[in-house]
Amino acid sequence: GKGEEVTEAYAMAQYLENAGIDRGRIVQEDVSVNTLENLKFSGKLIEDADTPVGIVSNNFHVYRGCRYAKHAGFKNPFPIAASCHPLLFPNYFVRECFAVWKLWLKKY
Incomplete structure (x- = not known):
């Protein structure tokens, strides 16, 4: 997003490496700008x-x-949910509701 110094792919790769995942097992997709891409x-x-x-x-x-x-095109994606800070959740949830309504209107 705006103002971020590194891509989300890079940040997550660093997180995985720090958690002990071998760098050779990590593939970064670093050209997208949103979830669908x-x-x-x-x-x-x-x-x-x-x-x-x-x-x-x-x-x-x-x-x-x-x-x-x-x-x-993924046949059966499996959801793996991470939590967020409880004080931030209401704001994110409301924002996500609008995004889901938009998704339904596009019929995804």
Whole structure:
């Protein structure tokens, strides 16, 4: 997003490495600017569309992430929800409600 010094892909790769994941196992998709683009570009990195895919995102965003994943061609995306700070959740949840309504209007 605006004002961020590194891509989300880079930040998450650093997080995974710090958690002990071998760098050779990490593939970064670093050209997307939103969730749907991320899933479309990531889909090109996966050879078999039937490969199980986990959608890791905040608890308020994982539903929309899975819907986008299906739209991008993933057969059965599995939601993996991460929590967010309880004081921030109401704001993010309300914002996400509007995004989901927009998603439904587009019929994803």
